[in-house]
Amino acid sequence: MELAQRVQSLTPSSTLAITAKAKALKAEGHDVIGLGAGEPDFNTPNHIIEAAKRSMDEGLTKYTPSGGIPALKSAIIDKMQKDQNLTYNQDQVIVTTGAKHALFTLFQVLLNKKDEVIVPAPYWVSYPEQIKLAEGNPIVVQTKEEQQFKLTPEQLEQSITERTKAVIINSPSNPTGMMYSKEELQAIGEICLKHDILIVSDEIYEKLIYTEEKHISIAQLSDSLFNQTIIINGVSKSHSMTGWRIGYALGQAKIIKAMTNLASHSTSNPTSISQYGALAAYNGSDQDIEEMRSAFSDRLEKLYSWIVDIPGIHCEKPKGAFYLFPNVKQAAALCGYDQVDDWVTALLDEEKVALVPGSGFGSPENVRLSYATSLDQLEEAANRIKHFIEKHKG
Structure with missing residues (x-):
């Protein structure tokens, strides 16, 4: 049976695709650093969790x-x-x-x-x-x-x-x-x-x-x-x-x-x-929001400095959210790749760093890096990206 035309025309989510491949590599035992996350790496604040529990205890489940x-x-x-x-x-x-x-x-x-x-x-x-x-x-x-x-x-x-x-x-x-x-x-x-x-x-x-x-x-x-x-x-x-x-x-x-x-x-x-x-x-209080915002701000400062120091990468410094969106077209070319998507795939295969290709966001020369992960992981990811480029640029 043929599917409806409306779903046949859909483009699969690039964020989900790269995340799925990274998870598959992790399941095989590889040390993968995933920078594709579109969600904070903090747990939901306790007072919210407790309120949800109370609602269930009080029968507010209809x-x-x-x-x-x-x-x-x-x-x-x-x-x-x-x-x-x-x-x-x-x-x-x-x-x-x-x-x-x-x-x-x-x-x-x-x-x-x-x-x-x-x-x-x-x-x-x-x-x-x-x-x-x-x-x-x-x-x-x-x-x-x-x-x-x-x-x-x-x-x-x-x-x-x-x-x-x-x-x-x-x-x-x-x-x-x-x-x-x-x-x-x-x-x-x-x-x-x-x-x-x-x-x-x-x-x-x-x-x-x-x-x-x-x-x-x-x-x-x-x-x-x-x-x-x-x-x-x-x-x-x-x-x-x-x-x-x-x-x-x-x-x-x-x-x-x-x-x-x-x-x-x-x-x-x-x-x-x-x-x-x-x-x-x-x-409730905004204290948890401010603690998370402060942590993201610190990560942004450090990751941005590491990324713009890598050959072939330039990046506008963001003001909000939790992503960098650097242009890596030159970095891909240095490594012998005409397409950034191919460069992203090779980076994941060789260095086990998962980025999201900018093509999924309508910007094929860029990649999205989420800093919703620990500083240690972010620093290691930046080091692996730099190593990958230096290894391939000849």
């Missing part, structure tokens, strides 16, 4: 409203008021099975066949695929390292057609770690308002920033932009709760209602126990 329990919605509303000075109502919030599900559901309710969504590259691997699953067209706009991988107003204006429905802004970014400034967001926002384009603002890494700059949501900049923006967020990265699968979307009540209706026929509701864990996350 169906919940499709859009999330009211208490968690209220906690999210309070968080947005405190952090961004944004005011939402309950009917403007949906709790979802992870931020990925929030994005998937949004595109399903937003897009008709051949509607276009502007996707700046490098992009998170699931953006184009989710748009295609909703029968829309991802319009990939290539950004450059010299512009810190950020979409410019000119690029946005030139990419808009009569079919453009939305643009995605991811700040801080996966995979680049770059952030948009208030001025850059304002300029992009004005174009979106002029053309009536919805702004999908993915803010999942907002708590992991390593400069004096503060996270700014484009929805903060004016009442008009507040109404034009759907914010996507969750507790996966901020509270090291990737496996709990709790995300959310905030925005126009009409869109949120449609997403809630769709969720009622797909997931029924986010896991009840995870919702009570997320409630504890937002009602």
Whole structure:
């Protein structure tokens, strides 16, 4: 039996593919250093785990409203008021099975066949695929390292057609770690308002920033932009709760209602126990977040210095998330490889260091290195990469 065309066109996740190969090598007994992780290496804070346990003991294990329990919605509303000075109502919030599900559901309710969504590259691997699953067209706009991988107003204006429905802004970014400034967001926002384009603002890494700059949501900049923006967020990265699968979307009540209706026929509701864990996350102290952020900041400083010291590699220093996204095209050429993907495969085979090829993020000259692992492992990985290049460059 032939599969549906919508799934036949999907591109497999490059992050999952490299992770699977690294795990297979580990299972064979090899000393593999995996730098492909898209999740913090810290456990979920204890007060969140205890809250989830209590919810089970108290019998809070049944169906919940499709859009999330009211208490968690209220906690999210309070968080947005405190952090961004944004005011939402309950009917403007949906709790979802992870931020990925929030994005998937949004595109399903937003897009008709051949509607276009502007996707700046490098992009998170699931953006184009989710748009295609909703029968829309991802319009990939290539950004450059010299512009810190950020979409410019000119690029946005030139990419808009009569079919453009939305643009995605991811700040801080996966995979680049770059952030948009208030001025850059304002300029992009004005174009979106002029053309009536919805702004999908993915803010999942907002708590992991390593400069004096503060996270700014484009929805903060004016009442008009507040109404034009759907914010996507969750507790996966901020509270090291990737496996709990709790995300959310905030925005126009009409869109949120449609997403809630769709969720009622797909997931029924986010896991009840995870919702009570997320409630504890937002009602608790930020101390655990700050400890994790501080550790990531220290790792960034050290790993960045090690990586830019390697021949053939240059890298824009990120400001947030937990990734480096260096250009290794010259390093690959020094080793005799025309394609970075082939260089990544050889590095894994010979030195047992797993990186994620940038081709999966729409940037084939780059690789993504996650520093969500120990400093010892990061230093050893950098040494192995340097050894690999020096061994092959002749």
